[in-house]
Amino acid sequence: MSRYIVVKPLLSSEPSRLQGEYVLSISRLLLIGLLALGLLIGLGSVPPAVMASAGEEPALEVKPTIEVKPVILTSIKPLTMIATAVLGDQVEIRQLLPDQEIPHHYALRVSDRRLFDQGQLVLWIGPELETFMGALVTEREPRSVITAAELSGMVWPETVERGRDYHLWLNPDNALLIARTLVLQVSELSGVNKAVLKARLQNFEDEIATLKQVVGERLLALKGNKFIVDHDAFGHFTETFGLRGAGYLRDSSGLEIGARARAKIMSQEEIRCVIAEPESRIDRLQGLATKWHAKLAIIDPLGAKAIGFEDQPEVEFSAYAGLINTVTEGFVDCLEFR
């Protein structure tokens, strides 16, 4: 069953319309020089497409080779999705954590450290979520790090009782704030086309506006339905769209709640839905769902199994929109009347 939302197509990675307003910069000249040098010494890695287009168009149209692209390091998949939407092929994006890894309890490997040193710019949520990265980040030049949780303008849910919920990408406005900050900083790096970044950001802004509207409408009728979550990771999403959870079994940092809080949750009635995550103890949650005659849904806030648009070129919206869409449909399935 197809449940794609319809959003405006993402911009192609080469908006030729923008060429007119593009001012030839020294860095671009340098780039062309490097590319020409590469061709001279018989660099085997130049893609055929570049060779072909060089024949029919002026040399200035030649795209940057992979060697000169800035490397942007992201911590987790949702940030990779946001970065990919606005930066596209202007940079090389590398992700520190494997898609399915849970950031709360991750331990750093030697290869991660090597990867970390390669990034010109690091994008992470902050030490509360990716605790394993804290020591590495403090060693870096602060200007080369974007700490999403510290951005001014970040929206936080009011319903999260204990500490803050750092799964902040689940509010599309926060994703947009991260995207804007990224574009601002990456535009300062050499080897990127600012006009392309500006156009991609505009496109992402349009997409987020549509996304919020579509998701809001989708969830409108389900606002009164009670649910509990295993891990308090959906506060940003549920508050943005007016859903109100009836409790959680593990707090936003992944720790089990106490016996008293648990008893309070267990005494609740008319729970329609129990929301688990891929790493949850499904058998235990299934038991709870059965007790309430509620439905059990598994929703991944990291989007490891979100609909992979990379493999579906005909679906033209960002992987980030796909993540929000997947979370939305998980809630709809779980909360709907049956």
Ligand SMILES: [Zn+2]
């Ligand atoms: Zn989490």
